[in-house]
Amino acid sequence: MTAAPVETSPKSSSERGKLARARLLRSLLPALSLVLVLLAIAWLNPRAISYFGFSLMLNLAIPIALATIAQMFVIAGNELDLSIGTFVGFVGCVTATWLKDAPLVGVVILLASIGVYALLGALIYLRNLPSIVVTLGMSFVWQGLAILILPKPGGKAPDWLLSLMAFKPPFVPFPIIAALLIAAVVYFGLMRTSYGVILRGSGGNAAALERAGWSLLRTKIVLFALAGLFGVLSGMALIGITTSADANIGNGYTLLSIAGVILGGGEFVGGRVSPIGAVIGALTLALAASPLLTFMHIPPDWQVAANGAILIIVLAARVLISRRER
Secondary structure (H helix, E strand, C coil): CCCCCCCCCHHHHHHHHHHHHHHHHHHHHHHHHHHHHHHHHHHHCHHHCCHHHHHHHCCCHHHHHHHHHHHHHHHHCCCCCCCHHHHHHHHHHHHHCHHHHCHHHHHHHHHHHHHHHHHHHHHHHHCCCCHHHHHHHHHHHHHHHHHHHCCCCECCCCHHHHHHHCCCCCCCCHHHHHHHHHHHHHHHHHHCCHHHHHHHHHHHCHHHHHHCCCCHHHHHHHHHHHHHHHHHHHHHHHHHHHCCECCCCCCCHHHHHHHHHHHCCCCCCCCCCCHHHHHHHHHHHHHHHHHHHHHCCCCHHHHHHHHHHHHHHHHHHHHHHHHHHC
C-alpha cells in the first residue's frame, strides 16, 4: 500500500509567509527609522541634504557609533555598561593632555584602561556580580580620574588626530565612510568568524557553550576588552572633533549607546545584537538628537524628551512586529 503524500495546508503556508514578512520587517526597522528621519529633515530643510549638510549633521556620529559598538559587545554577553559615557570622558581627558604632551605615557594609560575593562569582565563573571552595579560604581571612578587629569575644560587634541577627523574625502562625507567601515569590520569579526559565534553564544546559550568546552570567563574578558577598545576609540574621535576636552564631555554617551543598540535591533538578553543595526541606530540618534529637532523648532530643554519619544515609538513598533512573529 502506498502512503498518500502529505500536503501542506494553505493555512500553514500563509502563516510561514506572514512570519517571514514579520522577520524581514523587524530586520529592516533600523534602516526604516533612519530613512524616516532623513525624509523628515529633507522636508523641513532640503538644503541639509548635501555634502556640507551631512558633514555638519553627522559631525558627532563617529564617536557615538564607536560608543554604541562598545555597548553592543557588553550587551552581547547579557550585561550592561553604565560607565561607557564617563569612560569616554576619561579617555578624552587623557587624549587632550598626556597623549598630546607625552604620547608614550598616554598610550600606556589608554592600554591600561582597556585592561581594566577586561578585569571588570572577569570580576563580574567570577563573583557573579550584577554588571549594572559594577559599571555604575566604575562610572564614578572614571569621572573622578577625568577630573583629576583635567579639573577644568582645556587641553588640545594631537595634531595627527585633528587631521584625521578633519579629513574631507570627495563625494561622500567622512562620517558616512567611517560609519560604513566600522559596521563592516565589526560585522565581519562578530558575525562571520567562528570566534564571533562563540562570543555571541556566551549571551545566547552560555550553558551549551560551556558544555562544548569553551571558557565563559575568557569570552567575558574578551567582550569587555573589546568594549574598552571601542570606548577608547570613541573618546579619541570625540576629542579629534571638539579639539579640546572636558571631564563631563562624554556623560550623555551612556544612554545614547544603549539607545543605539536597541534601535539597531539588539536585545538585552539572548546575545541578540546587530553591528550594522547598531551603527544605523547611532546614525539615527546623531541626526535626531539635534538637527531634526532643531529644524522642528523644538526648544533645547524639550529635545531630550523628544529623543525619548522617538525611541519609544521605535520600540513600540518592534513589539508589534515581535507579536506577529509568534
